[in-house]
Amino acid sequence: MQLGVNIIVLAAIYALIACGYVLIYRVSRVLNLAHGELMMLGSYLLLATASTFTGHPLVAIAVALVLSLCVGALVYLFLMRKMAGEMVLAAVLTTIALGILLRGVMVIVWSAQQQYPGQALGVVNPAIALPGGARISTMAALLVLATAVIYGALFAFLRFSRWGVRMRAAGQNPLLAAQRGINLHAIYALAWGLSTLTGSIAGMLISLDSGLTGTMVLIGLKAFPAALVGGLDSLVGALFGALIVAAAEISLIHYVDPLLSDVVPFLVLIVMLIIRPWGLFGTREELDRV
Amino acid sequence: MRASKIAFAALAATLAVPAVAQDAYVVGITSALTGPPASTYAPAMEALQIYIDRVNAAGGVNGKQIKLVILDDSAEPSKATANVKRLLTQDNAVLLVNASLSSTYAPIVGEAKRAEVPLLFASGVCPREVYPPADPLQFCTTAYAATYDSRGALTFVKETSKQPVQLGLAAMAIPLSRAEMDFAEQQAPSFGMRVVDKEVIPPPTPDYTPFATKLKEAGANWVFSWAPWVTQVRTLEALRRLDWAGDYITWAHLESEGELVRLKDGKLFVIGANSLFQDNLPIHREIADAAKKANAKYPAQQMTEGWIAGMVIEAALKGAGWPTTPAKVQASMQNLKVDLKGLRGGQIEWTKDNHFRTKQYYRVYRWDSAKSVIVVAKDWYSYDVK
Numbered sequence: 001m002q003l004g005v006n007i008i009v010l011a012a013i014y015a016l017i018a019c020g021y022v023l024i025y026r027v028s029r030v031l032n033l034a035h036g037e038l039m040m041l042g043s044y045l046l047l048a049t050a051s052t053f054t055g056h057p058l059v060a061i062a063v064a065l066v067l068s069l070c071v072g073a074l075v076y077l078f079l080m081r082k083m084a085g086e087m088v089l090a091a092v093l094t095t096i097a098l099g100i101l102l103r104g105v106m107v108i109v110w111s112a113q114q115q116y117p118g119q120a121l122g123v124v125n126p127a128i129a130l131p132g133g134a135r136i137s138t139m140a141a142l143l144v145l146a147t148a149v150i151y152g153a154l155f156a157f158l159r160f161s162r163w164g165v166r167m168r169a170a171g172q173n174p175l176l177a178a179q180r181g182i183n184l185h186a187i188y189a190l191a192w193g194l195s196t197l198t199g200s201i202a203g204m205l206i207s208l209d210s211g212l213t214g215t216m217v218l219i220g221l222k223a224f225p226a227a228l229v230g231g232l233d234s235l236v237g238a239l240f241g242a243l244i245v246a247a248a249e250i251s252l253i254h255y256v257d258p259l260l261s262d263v264v265p266f267l268v269l270i271v272m273l274i275i276r277p278w279g280l281f282g283t284r285e286e287l288d289r290v
Numbered sequence: 291m292r293a294s295k296i297a298f299a300a301l302a303a304t305l306a307v308p309a310v311a312q313d314a315y316v317v318g319i320t321s322a323l324t325g326p327p328a329s330t331y332a333p334a335m336e337a338l339q340i341y342i343d344r345v346n347a348a349g350g351v352n353g354k355q356i357k358l359v360i361l362d363d364s365a366e367p368s369k370a371t372a373n374v375k376r377l378l379t380q381d382n383a384v385l386l387v388n389a390s391l392s393s394t395y396a397p398i399v400g401e402a403k404r405a406e407v408p409l410l411f412a413s414g415v416c417p418r419e420v421y422p423p424a425d426p427l428q429f430c431t432t433a434y435a436a437t438y439d440s441r442g443a444l445t446f447v448k449e450t451s452k453q454p455v456q457l458g459l460a461a462m463a464i465p466l467s468r469a470e471m472d473f474a475e476q477q478a479p480s481f482g483m484r485v486v487d488k489e490v491i492p493p494p495t496p497d498y499t500p501f502a503t504k505l506k507e508a509g510a511n512w513v514f515s516w517a518p519w520v521t522q523v524r525t526l527e528a529l530r531r532l533d534w535a536g537d538y539i540t541w542a543h544l545e546s547e548g549e550l551v552r553l554k555d556g557k558l559f560v561i562g563a564n565s566l567f568q569d570n571l572p573i574h575r576e577i578a579d580a581a582k583k584a585n586a587k588y589p590a591q592q593m594t595e596g597w598i599a600g601m602v603i604e605a606a607l608k609g610a611g612w613p614t615t616p617a618k619v620q621a622s623m624q625n626l627k628v629d630l631k632g633l634r635g636g637q638i639e640w641t642k643d644n645h646f647r648t649k650q651y652y653r654v655y656r657w658d659s660a661k662s663v664i665v666v667a668k669d670w671y672s673y674d675v676k
Contacts, residue, residue, distance in 0.1 A: 002499075002503050002532070003503070005499075006497070006499050006500045006503060009497055009499065010496065010497050010500070013496045013497065014496075103324060103325070104324055107323070107324045107328060107332070111332065111587050111588060112323070112324070112328030112329040112331075112332040112333075113329045113332075113333065113545065113588060113592070114329055114519065114520060114523075114545060116552065119552065127530075127531040127532070127533065135531060135532050135533060136531075137531045140497070140499075206496060209497075210497075210498065210524050210527060210528075211520075211523075211524070213326070213329060213520050214324075214325065214326040214327075214328060214329070215326045215493055215494050215520060217326070218326065218493065218494030219494050219495075219496045221494070222494050222496070249500075250500050253500045253501065253504070254500065254503070254504060258489050258490055258491060258500075258501055258504070259463055259490045259492070261491075261492055261495070261500075262463060262492035262494075
């Protein structure tokens with residue numbers, strides 16, 4: 001039973017991070033390699049708001065979430081917008097540079113030491129006993145719940161809301177979408193904002209569960225194969241990709257060798273690239289275009 | 291905001307005009323001030339800067355100021371190599387200091403040897419070459435010591451445990467940590483312990499529960515971890531979330547004092563070579579006052595390693611006299627005794643053949659739930675370094 005819980009928690013982490021990669025790629029065809037750094041920035045923003053709004057954890061969390069959304073949108077407006085019309089590779093390299101810059105800034109502002117936003121917020125993280133003798137921490141349970149809610153909300157947003165339909169249109173054919181009067185820059189800024197928001201939620205919940213260090217950047221990168229396995233332009237794919245990668249990783253840790261956990265996501269990715277290069281739910285056309 | 295100053299100084303130093311004439315002792319430092327492992331090194335460098343600033347304010351050494359040139363290498367070997375080349379050719383450093391990951395050691399050692407400049411490892415793990423018979427150019431002040439630490443920890447576990455020990459081991463997937471846990475695995479039977487599981491955990495692990503699950507299911511009643519703090523503490527916390535009630539012993543990194551207070555876990559033992567600030571020795575108060583005065587970014591409790599490095603550098607330069615050369619500094623370091631005023635169990639003593647220390651002292655601390663304070667679980671005990 002504990003094995004199953006471990007798989008679900010890890011899959012939820014990967015899925016929540018991976019949807020940020022998918023949102024931006026789906027709309028603008030840009031791989032955001034600063035996603036891990038933006039995720040970590042979200043956690044640091046929570047740390048900052050926690051010390052600002054002492055004794056009001058919900059306010060601190062809400063403000064941190066709004067700030068994360070704004071950061072994502074601002075990154076697009078002040079940086080990635082300049083890359084519009086340039087080669088996709090240039091945009092990807094820009095995200096790498098952004099990541100390096102963010103890492104340096106975060107060390108200067110918040111130092112390199114391990115931080116505990118949960119302590120600053122005054123929230124506790126007791127373990128919850130589950131049937132079958134399994135246990136899960138409160139924050140890990142919240143993370144699973146948050147993943148389900150966010151994916152549900154994103155599906156509804158993209159399917160039923162006006163802005164969601166515009167976002168899909170911009171992703172499918174930007175030229176036609178622009179000719180129909182859709183403001184592409186607003187759509188892209190929204191995609192960056194939502195991507196940073198979902199990544200930040202993942203970062204916040206991970207840091208509330210086990211603390212915040214510079215290694216969070218690497219966790220962001222580790223979720224990347226989950227998005228690729230599922231198909232970079234598919235949210236459903238990100239969910240299944242995360243589940244497959246997490247199941248393979250936890251099973252190999254448990255039954256074979258814990259050392260394999262580091263390479264498993266990439267092994268799964270290689271297998272997928274050989275069998276179905278565009279991912280489980282990705283569209284073949286998009287890959288051909290790349 | 292001293293860490294910010296160090297970061298900006300590192301940037302400014304990169305752009306600075308090369309020094310031509312030296313009127314100060316130049317100590318060149320390459321350190322992981324940024325990057326994932328920075329939490330181990332950045333506090334030590336801030337402490338070193340504070341210590342040297344105090345020395346300079348008091349008139350310097352032999353009437354000359356000490357100039358620290360601190361460059362960030364982000365724990366990347368290529369950056370560290372470039373830093374050292376600059377420190378040697380442009381800054382004319384008479385002493386090099388490495389405070390970074392062990393992966394940066396090999397290229398730095400090569401550069402130091404070519405230039406015949408002594409190299410001090412401060413806050414990073416001591417390389418094999420500083421133990422007897424020591425490499426003439428390499429020295430180390432860092433507290434932790436491969437193999438000795440495992441012996442110290444297993445000795446404590448053996449003395450403390452009232453029942454047969456089923457030992458679990460937790461390492462980070464980096465060479466040094468794995469090698470130390472392999473050594474502990476080999477040594478455990480000679481201490482009458484059975485190793486039931488060994489987990490090697492990759493650094494970018496979002497959830498430690500899968501590894502903790504295996505340690506618990508293997509039946510470990512003691513777990514020993516020698517790894518960067520993040521792996522040590524997250525493994526423990528994951529075990530506790532699984533309702534594991536065993537004892538946990540781990541290395542007392544810079545963060546350990548604050549973490550003992552945060553966790554309030556009576557079955558968590560930290561073994562280290564540095565005394566904790568809860569001892570409240572005069573030297574601890576001196577460091578705390580200096581950190582406060584300097585508006586330090588890191589807590590004083592994390593400054594012991596950097597402070598010790600400062601004391602040793604000051605003593606080495608004093609012995610080298612003025613005007614100095616790298617050879618004079620090296621000669622001074624090969625015959626050095628520094629009283630650490632209680633920061634460790636004994637002094638740092640370097641000889642021609644031993645650039646580590648002649649005795650390695652350990653002390654074990656734990657949280658006392660009844661008194662709500664950190665207490666000494668086992669007082670200083672030592673091993674001869676041969």
